[in-house]
Amino acid sequence: MPQYANIAVSILFDGLAYAMFLFITSVGLSVTMGLMNFVNLAHGAFAMIGGYVVVSLTRSYGVGFVPSLIIAAVLVALISVRFERRLYRRFYRATDLEQVLLTIGLAFMAIATFTYFYGPIPKSVPLPDWLQGSVNLGFRSFPAYRVFMIAVGAALIAVLWYGFERTNVGAMVRAAVDNRRMAESIGINVDRLFTLTFALGSGLAALGGGLAIQLLGLNPNFALLYLVLFLIVVAVGGLGSLKGTLLAALVLGIIDTGGKYLLADAGGFFIYAVTVIVLLLKPAGFYGRE
Amino acid sequence: MAASEKSRELAATGARERAAGYLVGRHRFRPAEALPWLLAIAAFFLFPDRMTFGNQALIMVMFALSLDLILGYAGIVSLGHAAFFGVGAYTVGLLIARLDWSEPLSSLLAAAMLSGLIGFVTGWFILRYRGLTVIMLTLATAIMLQEAGNLRSDISGGYDGLPGLVISPLFGIFDYDLYGHVNYLYVLGVLAVIFYMVRRIVYSPFGQALTGIRENVRRMHAIGSPVHRRLVTVYTISAAIAGVAGALFTQTNAYVTLTVFDFDNSAKVMVMLILGGTGRLYGAFIGAVVYMMLEDHLSKLSPTFWQFGIGLLLILAVLFAPRGLLGLVEEISRKSWRRGRAGAARRLIWKGEHWTVLAGSAVDGAAIGFIVGFAANFGQAHLLSEYIASLPGRALAFTCFGALVATAINAIYLAFTSRAAAEDRGS
Numbered sequence: 001m002p003q004y005a006n007i008a009v010s011i012l013f014d015g016l017a018y019a020m021f022l023f024i025t026s027v028g029l030s031v032t033m034g035l036m037n038f039v040n041l042a043h044g045a046f047a048m049i050g051g052y053v054v055v056s057l058t059r060s061y062g063v064g065f066v067p068s069l070i071i072a073a074v075l076v077a078l079i080s081v082r083f084e085r086r087l088y089r090r091f092y093r094a095t096d097l098e099q100v101l102l103t104i105g106l107a108f109m110a111i112a113t114f115t116y117f118y119g120p121i122p123k124s125v126p127l128p129d130w131l132q133g134s135v136n137l138g139f140r141s142f143p144a145y146r147v148f149m150i151a152v153g154a155a156l157i158a159v160l161w162y163g164f165e166r167t168n169v170g171a172m173v174r175a176a177v178d179n180r181r182m183a184e185s186i187g188i189n190v191d192r193l194f195t196l197t198f199a200l201g202s203g204l205a206a207l208g209g210g211l212a213i214q215l216l217g218l219n220p221n222f223a224l225l226y227l228v229l230f231l232i233v234v235a236v237g238g239l240g241s242l243k244g245t246l247l248a249a250l251v252l253g254i255i256d257t258g259g260k261y262l263l264a265d266a267g268g269f270f271i272y273a274v275t276v277i278v279l280l281l282k283p284a285g286f287y288g289r290e
Numbered sequence: 291m292a293a294s295e296k297s298r299e300l301a302a303t304g305a306r307e308r309a310a311g312y313l314v315g316r317h318r319f320r321p322a323e324a325l326p327w328l329l330a331i332a333a334f335f336l337f338p339d340r341m342t343f344g345n346q347a348l349i350m351v352m353f354a355l356s357l358d359l360i361l362g363y364a365g366i367v368s369l370g371h372a373a374f375f376g377v378g379a380y381t382v383g384l385l386i387a388r389l390d391w392s393e394p395l396s397s398l399l400a401a402a403m404l405s406g407l408i409g410f411v412t413g414w415f416i417l418r419y420r421g422l423t424v425i426m427l428t429l430a431t432a433i434m435l436q437e438a439g440n441l442r443s444d445i446s447g448g449y450d451g452l453p454g455l456v457i458s459p460l461f462g463i464f465d466y467d468l469y470g471h472v473n474y475l476y477v478l479g480v481l482a483v484i485f486y487m488v489r490r491i492v493y494s495p496f497g498q499a500l501t502g503i504r505e506n507v508r509r510m511h512a513i514g515s516p517v518h519r520r521l522v523t524v525y526t527i528s529a530a531i532a533g534v535a536g537a538l539f540t541q542t543n544a545y546v547t548l549t550v551f552d553f554d555n556s557a558k559v560m561v562m563l564i565l566g567g568t569g570r571l572y573g574a575f576i577g578a579v580v581y582m583m584l585e586d587h588l589s590k591l592s593p594t595f596w597q598f599g600i601g602l603l604l605i606l607a608v609l610f611a612p613r614g615l616l617g618l619v620e621e622i623s624r625k626s627w628r629r630g631r632a633g634a635a636r637r638l639i640w641k642g643e644h645w646t647v648l649a650g651s652a653v654d655g656a657a658i659g660f661i662v663g664f665a666a667n668f669g670q671a672h673l674l675s676e677y678i679a680s681l682p683g684r685a686l687a688f689t690c691f692g693a694l695v696a697t698a699i700n701a702i703y704l705a706f707t708s709r710a711a712a713e714d715r716g717s
Binding site: 033037039079082085086091094096097098100101102104105106107108109110111112113115116224228231232234235239268269272273275276279280283284 | 361367369415418419421422423425426427429430431433434437438441553557560564594595596597598600601602603604605607608609612650651654657658696700
């Protein structure tokens, strides 16, 4: 294979794996923001907590990698419900600023707590053998872990798409995002719907956090470092849109990976440039309502 | 009929006169306003060995003041205000390091102009939008400037920064001493000038229009106010002031690195302003000074606890003192506050629904405490058996602690809100 084709395939492949991480982690944020207009800057903290649960389970309890991912997602989903019920609920009608302050305060507290218990040094997870080597896909071989990530991402996209577009609950969520008052007046319990999607979103964020350890490393600052990326994906994709989040994750994931491959010095410049251009042209994002 | 009409007219004129009197008189200097300045001068004589700290505090006051203009008065939520602080800091740094231009006042002016220009250009685009889009675009502006600096690290010095920047004596006469005495007075002087300008802006008809935009943008559009132009103007001014603060930062520290563009810097200045109180001029003073003093003491003890503390502080501020420390002081100084709160606390005891809330939060706190205690020290435990042996005690302690904290926060919250709720029901 020619050199540049090889690089192009690498960029596409790595970008795809990265995009899956972005999608899995951001989709919950997008839906909860679309539903309640709630700016949740603690979303990255849920992802970080998920990552540390996976680290703890695999390292100290010897649980397998895949089961710990699932346990982490469920555990964080349960914790997040309590936060939503007790704290967030009071701020749905508050201003953007109050929501930003409250949730960034939570993120700071989470970072400090995990720095205290786990230290600031990045953690890694022991992977099972079948995720360590590389997989030959016929024309060339790819790292098995990234193949695994893409597979998980694709499976989740299929499940979420089915749930969102083909089930009753999904229809209710879409209706509530479209017009919350109308949805409430025809008897949809938007509050309960929100709790449900919030739990699901936080659980997915935890799953994304667990998956990202191997790819990006995990230290407590993860909560704020990648939060900016999740917010960008949500803003570029359009609030409350599954399609938009997926498209934004793919575009940004591949462009960011490409930028880092081809122009290492420019670092994260591209992703922000794309964000600014998209938001200037379409302030509500790809599939957001104007 | 005629008589009642006349008296109504009289009352209307009276109200109009009172309103006019308020508008005319509110900008007059009150004696209490001299206090912060007197304190700043007193600090110069009382703590001659803490001038470096004093410098940083004054610079942060200026930075917070610039954010107050857009956040407190015009209601623009920016998570990237460090962009302009950084532009100002780098203008001075590059003038000295690359062009050998070290005269302090003219470089301040250059910093103000450049950051004002960047504020104008970015503001022109950003301020057409609202809400999350604005937050994201301001954030992206700061990060892009940082990345641009990193990209051309041959000019900017990258993350190693520009060290050893020496500025010329002020007015060609006053040289800078090691202890920062001259610096302190220099920064204080610049702050006084800037503060006077900001105060004039805030109390001008322009400032009044900004408050209108913050309170109800639709109505401002409806009465024909050029909203976008007003917002861009104030954003430009705010950017220029932030640039001056950044320029002073470089001049007094004699170095600058790309970390001035960090998200942490943007978040920090916002925390300061919120802590002090937005939209009230002196909130920036109290917030920045209290924050810097807390940071100075606590972050030396443990940076981790300090970060936890800021988080907690933010949440408490949003829950209990949405108008900042100054707002809280105002409220407490009103007598009714105490009586009202005490009454609410008494009523709280008799209300069954509150007990359910408290019991629920105790269970939540206990559960989260248990999970944290269970997970605690996984990272450091070397032997699983050792870990398990210590587990019951720790999990129990964390459970109790979690329950206690959650119950306490909710109890205070209920005491604060139940009176308002009772009033709502009553009306």
